[in-house]
Amino acid sequence: MTPRGNSRVCVFAVSFCLFSGVLTGFSSVTDRRQTVSLSGKWRLTNGNGSVSLPAEVPGCVHSALQQQGYIQDPYFRFNxxxxxxxxxxxxxxxxxxxxSTQLRTKxxxxxxxxxxxxxxTIWLNEIIVWKTDNMFRTYDFSVxxxxxxxxxxxxxxxxxxxxYASERRKAHSAYRVPPECPPDVQKGECxxxxxxxxxSSFSWDWGPSFPTTGLWKDVRLEAFDVLQLLQVSSVPLYSTKICFKSFFFFFQSSQVKLWWPNGHGDQPVYHLAVGGFQDGFLILNTKSKVYFRTVELVQEPIVASPGLSFYFRINGKPVFLKGSNWIPAHSFQDQLTPAVLRNLLQSAVDASMNALRVWGGGVYEQDLFYSICDEMGIMVWQDFMFxxxxxxxxxxxxxxxREEVIQQVQRLKSHPSIIIWSGNNENEAALATDWFSIPVSQRPLYLKDYVTLYVNNIRAIVQEEDQSRPFLVSSPTNGAESEQEGWVAAxxxxxxxxxxxxxxxxxxxxDWRNFPRTRFASEYGFQSWxxxxTLQPVSIKEDWSYTSNFTSHRQHHENGNQQMLLQAGLHFHLPNSTDNLKRFTDTLYITQVMQAQCVKTQTEFYRRSQxxxxxxxxxxxxxxxxxxxxIWQAPSWSSIEFGGKWKMLHYFAQSxxxxxxxxxxxxxxxxxxxAVSDLTETGSFVDQVTxxxxxxxDPVCTLKSDPLPVPGGSAAAIFKQPVAALLAGCGRCxxxxxxxxxxxxxxxxQQGPTNHHFLCSPKDAQGLQRPNITVRHIVxxxxxxYTVTLHSASVAPFVWLDVGNIPGRFSSNGFLMASRNRTVSFTAWRPTSVAELSRSLTVTSLRDVY
Structure with a gap:
């Protein structure tokens, strides 16, 4: 999407829905409605009636069975x-x-x-009122x-x-629609x-197979009277529900405060109240939060370069998106609490992130997710669920x-946090690079299906319902170039x-040369345990080995456990303790060290390439x-463990x-x-190397560069010196x-964090010794x-503090300790004490694991 319009004009659309659906004009309807919640206690039975139990709505079968003691924790061991x-x-x-009679007279x-x-199939008083086939839709009917x-x-x-999925596959006999089944390592369904x-409920390479069943959101009755319908806009009102599609307001930017992504400004909110009476009746009474911002996806020719740019311009300002990808936070959505949701999103903000991509194999997140993103300034790249x-x-x-897309766009489009819609995850790439071994003669058939679904339907609907943000057909994609190539690029x-x-x-x-110098990196990463x-509550003693049946079962990525050690072994000695439990915990640690350092190297490469x-x-x-x-306690590419504990990677992300x-x-x-700067203004920086x-x-020597101006929103070389000359100048290095x-x-x-650079692999370092880090005191x-003060006898890389099952977060962790003393803070998420922390705290550095 190329820039259009006057950047000084702010446009926003507000959707009002008092019942459901969407209208395009004012309706003169009473607000004297009656709502009866049907959520709460229901009865749940299985197919032959052998299992019957109480069940909560919203909820799912697995949760009900667990709550009533029919099953254990589904996440425990091999459950x-x-x-x-x-x-x-x-x-x-x-x-x-x-x-009530009053309700039935509406x-x-x-x-x-x-x-x-x-x-x-939904029955009311033994009469079928509807049949459903889509988890992502709202269903309503007159009863x-x-x-x-x-x-x-x-x-x-x-x-x-x-x-059901299997029967639908059998009914589709004309040609196969791959993939048939997930890889065996995922232990999933087809x-x-x-x-x-x-x-992902049928399994993924980071998650279990729990194909849920249930009423996962609220159920209710809504009753109201219709007085009359008025056509106020040019579009005729065609529904009797109290809803408004979209009111468009135009303001000069000087008249309003703009919503900015985290790190670029504030997220001011306006409260819009709309109400009115007719003939003594309240015809409309609703309130909505309103934010102002513009977004453009800029794809333009670049001087002296083939191809096109690909970047987001928010309120006229190019913004580098820093963040991660979001997957479902629980296999059972009814068990995902607002506190867990807020903690995860706050963790993103606290790591200086400004964007998350809601990945297309999960769910369209609940309203609270997007409201928190609005509040915190987290931009959302929103995939559709393919x-x-x-x-x-x-x-x-x-x-x-089509119904799914219409409903989700209408529900979510008023959130300023959402800056782009994307039709699917990796399906253009799957078709273009032949993931599924499709014969050449059949390729036009699959290409036609691809265009039918994502272009002729999803894209067309989004462009009709929401012209305020860009749309991409897939991710990854060549964007405008893919469109030129018939929507699937070579x-x-x-x-x-x-x-x-x-x-x-x-x-x-x-080695940064191994990474693609791309316009935009929307997925990359490495696994860790x-x-x-986090693992202990869902395992037993015999599982606590890197080669146990449990660790093999929990790994859903082919050869993932071996790949982690292979990558770690390039630069680190692998744990070799003769104590089985220590060797296991040391191996968990070394996978986190490897992941953190790898993602750090790749992310820094992308940031300096801007x-x-x-x-x-x-x-x-x-x-x-x-x-x-x-989504559970297992190895994955995540930076936050199930339960909210930060991995070393997330602490690195802070920097x-x-x-x-x-x-x-x-x-x-x-x-x-x-020097990489996200600041608005140009800054003059000196680089100090120790x-x-x-x-x-004690430092061997210190060097300083000359001051160099670095424009805001850019990266510039500020120091350059041959390593041999640098070391020769230090004398004994x-x-x-x-x-x-x-x-x-x-x-x-000092501005920004202190960074480090290893001149050789730590496994080759001469003089790296056990630092004998001690805890001086906890206050x-x-x-x-709480504050924790550490003392070290020597330089210690990747110092990791762990307080076991005491939930909370350190201010810094996994750090290079190049000083004799260092104090970090710890924020506890439940009541604890100095004594409990002292008993639970362990300190590990790289040299302690071999």
Whole structure:
């Protein structure tokens, strides 16, 4: 989407929905409505009636079975396989309710289901009122004439999602729609692309197979009277529900305060109240939060470079997107609490992130997710829920998708946090690079299906419903170039266009030359294991080995456990303790060290590439690593463990996403240090480089660069020196005996974090010794805050503090300790004490694990 319009004019659209659906003009309707919640206690039975139990709505079968003691924690050990039977059974939810005479005298009574997961028949008083087939849709129907005095019975009968998907696949006999099944290592179910349901619920390479069934959102009755309909706008009013599609207001930007992404400004909110009376009746009374901002996706030719730019301009300002990818935070959405949701999003902000991509194999997140993103300034790249597969295009499938897209766009489009819609995850790449071995003769058939679903339907709907943001058909994609090539580019990974996904577990992640110099990196990353305290509640003693059945079972990425050690072994000695438990916990630690250092190197490469074009590549304007959060306790690419504990990677992200950042790297044995600035104004920076010996905490020497102006929103080289000359100038250093730290300073002092550069692999370092780090003291500062002071005898890389199962967060962790003493703070998320922290605290550094 190229820039258009006057950037000084702010446009916003507000959607009002008092009941459901969307209207295009004012309706003169009374607001004297009556709402009866049907959420709460229901009855749940399985297909043959052998299981009958109470169940909460919103909820799902797995949660109900666990709450009533029929099953253990589904996440415990191998229960994801043990409980497969649940998804193969049919289940029925039943409740009874009374409908008052007052309610039944209203002109309209609607039965509303906000979320039905997934394939169900809905009965009211033994009469079928609807059949559902889409987890992502809201269903509502008129039931006034079906209600009666006394008890009314509402029954929702669900079909097994696994068996339904299989039957739909069998019915599609003309040609296969790949993939048939997930890889064996995922221990999942087949044909998920034939059901409009959370795709990852059938398994993924980071998550279990729990194909849920249930009423996962609220159920209610809504009753109201219709007085008359008025046509105020040019579009005739065609619905009797109190809803308004969109009112457009035009303001000069000087008249309003703009919403900015985190780190670029504030997120001011306006409260809009709309109300009115007619003939003594309140016809409209609603309130809405309103934010003002503009967004453009700029794809323009670049001077002296083939291809097109690819960056976001917010309120007329180019913004580098810093962040991660979001997956479902729980297999059972009813167990995802607002506190957990807020903590995860706050963790993103606290790591200086300004963007998250809601990945297309999960769910459209709940309203609270987007409201928090609005509040915190987190930009959202919103995928539609299609991922890593081809999809059928029968009329009924297309129709339910159309309803899904209309409803989700209407629900979400008033959120300023959402800056782009994307049709799918990786399906252009899957088709272009032949993931599924499609014969050449059949390729036009699949290309036609692709265009039918994503272009002729999803894209067309989005462009009709929401012209305020850009739309991409896929991710990764060449964007405008893919469109020119018929929507599926020959190479959707071309770094001269669009966004890129890149993974390599074999190439050395410390060598920046192995990464693509892309316009926008929307996925990249490395796996690690979570901490022992996260794994312990779902495992037993015999599982605590890197080669146990449990660790093999929990790894859903082919050869993932071996790949982590292979990558770690390039630069680190692997743990070799003779104590089995220590060797296991040390191995968990070394995978986190490897992941943090790898993602740090790659992210810093992208950030320093934003102002350069080298061999036609560069102007990188986004770095969204895979992935922010976990769905269970298992190895994955996440930086936050299930339960909210930060991995070492997330602590590193605090630094590598900082607004002002020094980035060091070598090219032809020359050390370069770049200053990266997200600031609005130009800053003048000096780079200070400190050389340390591995054996001594006193610096060997210190160097300073001349001041250099660095424009805001750019990266510039600020220091350049051959490594040999730098070391010769320090007198007694070699690559094997020394390392570097560096930071930026302006006239007021240090700006941004202190960074480090290893002159050799730590496994080759001469003089790296056990630092014998001791805890000098722990002091309670306030109700939840503590400080921990450490003392070290030598330079210690990757110092990791862990307090076991005490939930909370350190101010810094996984750091290079190049001083004798260091104090960090700890914020506890539950009541604790100095004594408990002292008993629980362990300190590990790299040299302690071999």
């Amino acid at each position: 994801d396989v043990s409980y497969r039977w649940i998804a193969f059974d049919n289940w029925t939810y039943t409740t009874t309710f009374t409908a 002109q309209k009574v609607q039965l509303v289901f906000d979320g039905v997961d997934t394939v169900a 006034r004439d079906l209600l009666k005095d006394g008890d009314n019975e509402l029954r929702v009968s669900f079909l097994s999602p696994v068996l 044909h998920v692309n034939f059901i409009r349901k959370e795709q 991922a890593c597969a081809m999809y059928p295009t029968e009329d009924d499938f297309i129709q339910t998708v 190479n959707p990974y071309d770094p001269h266009y669009g966004d890129t996904h890149f993974y390599s577990y074999i190439l050395d992640c410390w 979570p901490s022992f305290s 102002s350069e074009i080298i061999e036609g590549k560069g102007h990188t304007m986004g770095a969204l690593y895979w992935q922010l959060n976990d 590598f996403f900082a607004a002002v950042l020094p980035v060091g790297f070598e090219d032809d044995d020359t050390l370069f240090i770049y 050389v340390y010996s591995w054996t001594d905490l 070699t690559r094997l005996t020394c390392l570097l730290t560096f930071h930026l300073e302006d006239s007021s002092g 309670q500062e306030d109700k939840t805050g």
